[in-house]
Amino acid sequence: MAKFLTNKEENYAQWYNDLVIKADLAENSAVRGCMVIKPYGYAIWEKIQAELDRMFKATGHVNAYFPLFIPKSFFSKEAKHVEGFAKECAIVTHYRLKKDESGKGLIVDPASKLEEELIVRPTSETIIWNSYKNWIQSYRDLPILINQWANVVRWEMRTRLFLRTAEFLWQEGHTAHATSEEAVEETERMLGVYSDFAENFMALPVIKGYKSENERFAGAIDTYTIEAIMQDGKALQAGTSHFLGQNFAKAFDVQFTDKTGKLDYVWATSWGLSTRMIGALIMAHSDNNGLVLPPRLAPIQVVIVPIYKNPEQLETISVAARNIKSTLEAQGISVKYDDRDTNKPGWKFANYELKGVPVRIAIGPRDIENSTVEIARRDTLTKETIPINGIEAHIGRLLDDIQKNIYLKASEFRKANTFSVDKWDDFINILDNQGGFIMAHWDGTAETEEKIKEETKATIRCIPFDAPEEEGKCIYSGKPSKRRVLFARSY
């Protein structure tokens, strides 16, 4: 079989990059830090979008669209937000090009300078709350439960396909509420949606928790996160939901009259999930043969490859293959029949393994004689021969089983790579030699957190919701602590 990839045990970063390129998911573009999401990668994003959009609507949200550009002055309005976002960003300063003196090239027309520069949105709280100001007068106008599917730009210096790019695609929810309780409930609800999506669709076990103050969204009172472990033992933040309190309402002067006739500022949440999740999907499950996609997000769930020596054989096999295809499609299973004559079966097998298609069906002349097919599953790389009769039930069960198995494997990996650590030496040793999730005591101060980060590059990924109360001593300072928090190096 063709060898497409660097071994992940040899060079994990190179393995990841090879995989993204060779599986035709994305590539770098001519614009520094911006990627091209190729059709196969975009098809995964479409699957992610469809499921999340369904879940958002089922929880009462509607979609809308706000401008790409944000006036520079908006960023200064929320004191902490400006620290976090008004730094590395794309700034529009002019609105016209003209020909240069040679008449062939183009220059920026100096006469077209904007009075106020526009920032390409890195996130949309400011422009959205500036709109909400006009939408909200009374408690009757609340809640507002809006989501936006959009592109955003953050001028990242070091970029990696899907994981960190200057432009990326995401959804951002922005909700407005009459009470603090309702906004906190919404923040929790949406983290629940993300965690449900991660576990049941991405087959990605996640730890739900609070971010420490240092790691909070700029402008949030509280940030909830789901954290997943990758196969190199690093953590990846897979989705965040923020309780914004009244910060943005105050910054944009959004007040409402409550039921008692009293004026108050509106309570807010925001929550987002991006194309970064495709990076997580790749890094959590894939192997040295290529992608391993959970069936529920696989653009192609089943591929059928004919094995033949002459056109007559192909013709007979094609009749059976097309029957199987339509039988499976009737069950809502997506199927590709690859009868291209330009590539041999062995090449096709390797190619669909690279692309992570969960189930491969091979049909040869002997299968036709016996009314059987050979089935290979991508997750375990095992094969079996089954009768064509009843194939739809078999494949349906198989896809469910693969989905569960991928989740189980990732859960077991996480279990094997999560350590409860009490000594600083062990803490460093684990980070340097094997990686993984470390549950350790922390004294609750930003100062200690900073020092741990400086010395080890590990950060507090979250304070897990379900961390039991337990007396202990901070792994770094030795000061008292009431519960363990999750440390890891991260993407």
Next chain:
Amino acid sequence: MAKFLTNKEENYAQWYNDLVIKADLAENSAVRGCMVIKPYGYAIWEKIQAELDRMFKATGHVNAYFPLFIPKSFFSKEAKHVEGFAKECAIVTHYRLKKDESGKGLIVDPASKLEEELIVRPTSETIIWNSYKNWIQSYRDLPILINQWANVVRWEMRTRLFLRTAEFLWQEGHTAHATSEEAVEETERMLGVYSDFAENFMALPVIKGYKSENERFAGAIDTYTIEAIMQDGKALQAGTSHFLGQNFAKAFDVQFTDKTGKLDYVWATSWGLSTRMIGALIMAHSDNNGLVLPPRLAPIQVVIVPIYKNPEQLETISVAARNIKSTLEAQGISVKYDDRDTNKPGWKFANYELKGVPVRIAIGPRDIENSTVEIARRDTLTKETIPINGIEAHIGRLLDDIQKNIYLKASEFRKANTFSVDKWDDFINILDNQGGFIMAHWDGTAETEEKIKEETKATIRCIPFDAPEEEGKCIYSGKPSKRRVLFARSY
């Protein structure tokens, strides 16, 4: 009934703007020329997207995503494209903000000036063909059939919600082919998709035709268009499909080896349809009571309003209403039951008329006694009382009938406002006093076209595909002509 809108007979432009605002479709934002698409307007766009996306995929296309930014130099590569697009555009020149001396405001960091400015895409031919260069070596790599859903920016000076905004949403198809014939076929196929969509979903009769050279897309060999008439007699270009020849392949040096081993430049098409179509939808069908939405694109197809005097009545009515709702939803019909106690039925009736909901069901105590409901259709504003028993079949037929009727009405309007004109005086007279589509002879020169435009503001909307050959004299120059072309003032 509440009067929400300016009469369209009094001030069509004001009526349109009132309608967009009052029906909660969109509003202007704090950023000049950029709109906020509100949830109800965005829901219509989601319907449009879903149908078009289905049609694109059924014709073999896949989605992908290319960068928002395009290096300035890319625009100079195609000689005509630069004339059309590298003018009024948003230009990114810097990538960092820093605090000003006061420490509160923000300024652009001069040290962050980009070596080459980036243009926010007004259309993506250049960045896409720059990518295709690496994707295409042989005829085996062709065709490439890609579509992108994206936001684009054109720095328009005079903007109108949906019709002309600095930022808008659209889809842009970009295909690559081995032969000219195949590319032309694709250009025709996609115009067919647009015209099918316009007529069968938007209930908008369109005229398919070629653009004159003056009106072609910058960089195209040929532009095909669908043109629709609005209720003020002006034309609106509702979708275009371009045969680009080898222009972009030559500009970006994209060559392939054909079956005989010969090197040739790749053939291209592009085609796009935007949120402008929501403007067309509004202007083609709506009336002085508000929106009239064709059922196939209506976010809410049926609204149920309870008529009651006390909570007991509401309770009884609600049971019936919820039954009807689930019966209709089981048929794939989208239904809203509005039992809010904050507004009276009369207000609700007017509000759903404003919002263009195709069918309204009212249920009062007497209806409950008789097992009937009152049904009102939005297009004709007529009412009837029908039995609840069998309501799903009745509503299903009614929605089909409304869809057809809206199309028919628009067709009749177009017929009544299309004029075959042979005299210059009549030409001017019609344009100035009633508006409409004018079929007239033209000598085929750009010069005449320009002069007609200068003197009357009318342009050649298209040379209809089905224009019969007919000897005649140019309406302006008197020179010989072989067929009539379509003139109109336009949006």
